[in-house]
Amino acid sequence: MKSGLRSLILALLFAPMVLLSTSAVFIEERLDDPEMEARAREISAGIRCLVCQNQSILDSNADLAKDLRQIVRERVSLGEDDDKVREFLVIRYGDWVLLDPQFKLSTLFLWLGPAVIFIMGAFAAFMFLRGRNRQPDMEVANELTADEEAELKDLINPETDRFGRNS
Amino acid sequence: MRLRFSAPVLTFAAIAVVMWYALFNLNPAEIPSELVSKPAPEFSLDPVPGYGPGLAQADLATGKVTLLNVFASWCVACLAEHPFFMELKKQNLVEIYGLNYKDKPNAAAQWLNRHRNPYERTGMDLKGRVGIDFGVYGVPETFVISADGKILDKIIGPVSKDIFDIRIRPLLKEAGS
DSSP, X not given: OHHHHHHHHHHHHHHHHHHHHTTOOOOSOOOSSHHHXXXXXXXXXXXXXXXXXXXXXXXXXXXXXXXXXXXXXXXXXXXXXXXXXXXXXXXXXXXXXXXXXXXXXXXXXXXXXXXXXXXHHHHHHHHHHHHHHHXXXXXXXXXXXXXXXXXXXXXXXXXXXXXXXXX | OHHHHHHHHHHHHHHXXXXXXXXXXXXXXXXXXXXXXXXXXXXXXXXXXXXXSOEEGGGGOOSSOEEEEEXXXXXXXXXXXXXXXXXHHHHTOSEEEEEEESOOHHHHHHHHXXXXXXXXXXXXXXXXXXXXXXXXXXXXXXXXXXXXXXXXXXXXXXXXXHHIIXXXXXXXXXXXX
């Protein structure tokens, strides 16, 4: 009863934080055209804040992020398409400014690396497991020669009794 | 059988070496400049009041290697590198241009008055737009500018004597100035 009450109080305390954290988006100004505003936000969500590094400029309250958001809005309202706006920032800050790196020759390993490593790992695991299953086969493959077979049979089912007499 | 034993050990060792290197030799806060070996972007700025003449793209093509220092009166690290810039000016080693970043004109002038002025020219980037064209993401940053106004290197954070000797002096020597 007591612990139930405590968890209820804790839940009530933390609930607003969870709810508020989902709406931590900084909007200084809004473009009049809602479609353009939506595009500006979508682009901003994919631009890395260079000060905080693992936040998008949409989520960051850093000064530079604010300036960059403004630039994105300006560019969008000038009628530039999404790629053009991103290019404007990439020219200045490099590919790093994009939270999703572009797919090109220098980022090939970045994109395909995990898949390649997974395939290599799967192959290694496959070879390992196959090798383990095979081991019993190898014993079977070590078949006895006819002479050995006879000798073994003789040992198991001796045709003589313990006094050496033939039965 | 031997390979099967050593493969995981070698894999682990390779990962450990890479991570060890990254941990001590790479700084994730340092984003290399995208503008290296490109011409400085176009701009034209008014000087900090009393610390003219102003600064424009054309002023950077001086025929010798120069420094463009991004500074602000609100920037604490700028104060740390400032005495070294005064020393450079005194020794006449290299000309320094000051890009005053997102500052108030009066505050910038007061700051230069109090700490002395190491800059040949200053420009006030009040809105920070020129800074963004230069790919600035924090102050201080110092660009090494070639004789024909191209960006040779960018130093993030305060310039110390060590950094000057390692990264700027060779560029000065190369250009023979």
